[in-house]
Amino acid sequence: MYQFLYNLIGNEILAGLLVAVVPLTIILVFALFGIWLERKVSAHMQDRLGPMRTGWHGWLQTVADLMKMLQKEDIIATDADKTLYNIAPVLVFSGSFAAYAVIPFSSKLLGSEVEIGIFYVLAISSLVVAGILMAGWSANNKYSLLGAMRAVAQIISYEIPTALIVLSMVMLTGTLSLDKISQMQTSSFWNWNIFGGAIFGLSKFLLIPFMFIGALIIFISTLAEVNRVPFDIPEAESELVAGYFTEYCGMKWGMFMLAEYGNMFAVSAIITILFFGGYQSPIGYFGNSISAQWLVPFEQGFWFIAKGLTLVFVQMWLRWTLPRLRVDQLMTVCWKYLIPYAFLNLIIIGIISLL
């Protein structure tokens, strides 16, 4: 996409900025939609209706929320560390925003075709940790601090199983590029990595159970990385009021919120790419069959977003069903169960792929 624009405009910076607009639009639109979806999903699960007064079934609710937030007074407590306090939301947001740069929404729509895409995502999302710690520390509020400490411990711990599963997938596919991983799983859902990838023979069938385990582990650990129930202890409403963003108000808080929903989709996208075929259609392309090649990228976009939203929906489903774990139990889940199983999975997948 960048190359295309560069050829068109001939200016590196302008092309770069234009490319950046795409993920920004996507993240904003998704956040608007995601927050509304969350409220509607929760409402319907709870025998309620959810927002109803702003447009059809309240679809403008998030717009109203955001516009209201823009109007709010911006309070910075006297004792807060002002620099850190102001940087933190930006950092958190840019962390989750930057991850979108390498996510291939379709074969034509991806910000940057970096070869080390998945590595980049893991690295850049660590910015979020720094932002959260800054937010918790600078607000000079004990609840914020507790929330930030919890968040950092949690996110860093859960990055290990995530990374291990990613590693096993990289081992299997032999590439770090998200686009290439997506391309490999083409033509039918039987070629998705969760079904052993586009290989044939015995090893495919041997791989399937371990792929399922791997997908489960990475789903759980990314759930924890984006602080969703049952791992939402950093912002545990009933314990820590609102966790690390207790003291934030107005749009600064809104940025945390956007980042959270952005992250939700980002991790779903990563899982989709690694296991569920990325932007590949499970049933072949309509555009190919009527020989309208221009239709294919749009179909791919549709499939990608549909798969991502399905995973997001599962996250929400869990959120409104399960209670929350305690901080030590959370660590137990990570260190005693997820990491050993992820290691085991890595070794077994390695052996099988050598067969």
Add this chain to the structure above:
Amino acid sequence: MGLLDKEFSDGNIVIAKVDDLMNWARLSSIWQLGFGLACCAIEMMATSASHYDFDRFGVIPRNTPRQADAIIISGTVTLKMATRIKRLYEQMPDPKYIISMGSCANCGGPYWEHGYHVLKGIDRVIPVDVYVPGCPPRPEALLEGLLKLQEKIRNESLRKKIA
């Protein structure tokens, strides 16, 4: 600085339209401070629950005053609590609204005469936008109070008040 801090001296059509949009945003997303004081708090919870569903109006409870727009004084305010409520109110960012729910918060309610430790009306401490009568008010009454607050917000303006 919030956008509303600035007042415009002359009204024109642009400001009127912007007003409408801003007011619409504010009145559609009144986030209440999630805290309860007494009996009325239970009715407030019932209002948020499935049967009455506050969320239809975009009202969700936020637990920290920093992210709340309205505070529903749901119950008897005692002298010991009044200072804390004042502080909570001061922690909320502008624009902020108060709904006084129930007789106790309005005027002391049944405790007006012998309540040596009851504040006779929250409006002695913080300014109130809407009073909802009842002991406790039914959820429908609270919803009505909310609609009244929305009406009030709808008529706000960026223009300088003439008076």
Add this chain to the structure above:
Amino acid sequence: MALKTETMVLNMGPQHPSTHGVLRLELEAEGELILSVKPHIGYLHRCFEKHAEAMTYPQVIPYTDRLDYLAAMGNNFGYVIAVEKLLGIQIPERVEYIRVIMAELQRIASHLVAIATNGADIGALTPFLYLFRDREYILSLFEMTCGARMLYNYMWIGGLSHDIHPDFVRKTKEFINHFRPTVVELNNLLTFNKIFIERTAGIGILPIDTAINFGATGPVLRGSGLAFDVRREDPYSIYNRFEFEIPTGKGLVGTVGDCWDRYYVRVLEMEQSVRIIEQAIDNIPEGDVHSAIPKRIKPPKGTVYARVENPRGELGYFIISDGNLNPFRVKVRAPSFVNLEVMGELCKGHLVADVIAILGSLDIVLGEIDR
């Protein structure tokens, strides 16, 4: 070498999402570990006892409603029993039956809120809304009887304010049919949820002798394993005519007396209440609910202590009469007030998150703690 660190004082409340009102907890914490918990109460002190001294006997009843506002019927019940004892009057059978049905319905409604908030504190928000939905059903039964949803002023000295609605019996049976499956659903959704058990089993264990010494009653005491229920121990009204069991904590998933036991006792108690209602609802005798209400309520000099089993435990009214139209002194033994005292004992050595679980399992109502 041990690193020297300072402890952190964490102020929880009076405005905090899970202090169930305006309780303030002063936590001394080392990181997440709790060293001590000091509850500060009185943020809802509404001077009930002063009001009782200034009002006539019937006028006190609406104020009793507002003590434990989740179980207003139970509060009325205790007070009118105390005054009736003082007056020495007999009340009609019909009144007794209706009172028992109302008190048991109220117990279910109150336990629903208790369970709901306990779950919500631990993070399960959906069961909270489900249970509030079911509570509405009971409230509509009360509403059709006396017109109020929460604070009823329904039981009067010697009678009731209104007779039951002609549809009441049918609707109550409908409710029971609706309610039984709800409990099963609740158990599937929350009670035996693995995470919920992890969070509550083995947390905040209250040994039986400590519970008695602290004077804990109700589900808190029964959760520790002692089958103490005022309805059985010191039968008032007509409770000795009904068959019901007293559920106790058995340590089904953890240790006896932990948060989960206290929680589960409430679930089981709701089923027992349904049993009592079923036994009573078909046997309501005919009669007039106003016939025994005295024209002028002026008890003789004397003192009385009457206690009833409220959803939260033993609710007692100690009334001193000096022979006037108003009581000389009314002292309320509020179950939550006593139950909350064990908070400091229970929380030692637990984590911040456990404080919430423990507080939720004690099920306090600030209205009666502060009075």
Add this chain to the structure above:
Amino acid sequence: MKNPEEIFELLKNEFGEAILSLDKETPTEPIISINSLQIHKIGAFLRDSDEFKVDSLMVLSGVDDANGTKIKDEDGVDVINGGTLSVYYHLHSTSLKHKITLKVSTQREDPKVESVYNVWRTSDWHEREAFDMFGIIFLNHPDLRRILMPYDWEAGYPLRKDYKNPEFYQGMKVPY
């Protein structure tokens, strides 16, 4: 299960002078009056002896008997001079099922009662409440502070019959 007369006799034999009287005239429950400075000893005995096993304090209530003389002070406000404040202890035994009501009285001007904090921990907050509402000093109570009223409440003890409410508290008007 023992009736009040038996309990009274047993206590009389054990403690003699400290047990003052048995008040049977009240229609509903007989009350045993005892010396206010011996209550801890008697409570511990009641709890530990096998005959009583009174392991639970149901309620501890402070009462202003208002039996002194009413006089007007210099501002023309009614105050009560002399007389007594009382504390009632409602006890019961979870194993033997009997109930006992004890009463201690103390001088209004210098109200001192022994604390039973060590016997029944229930009394902890109840004693603080009685202190808060009536100003009864419980000797040996480890943490006798106000409990319901604000810690900085200076206007006296609200449930005393001659209590006058202040006009302002921290700048907030108190009366209606």
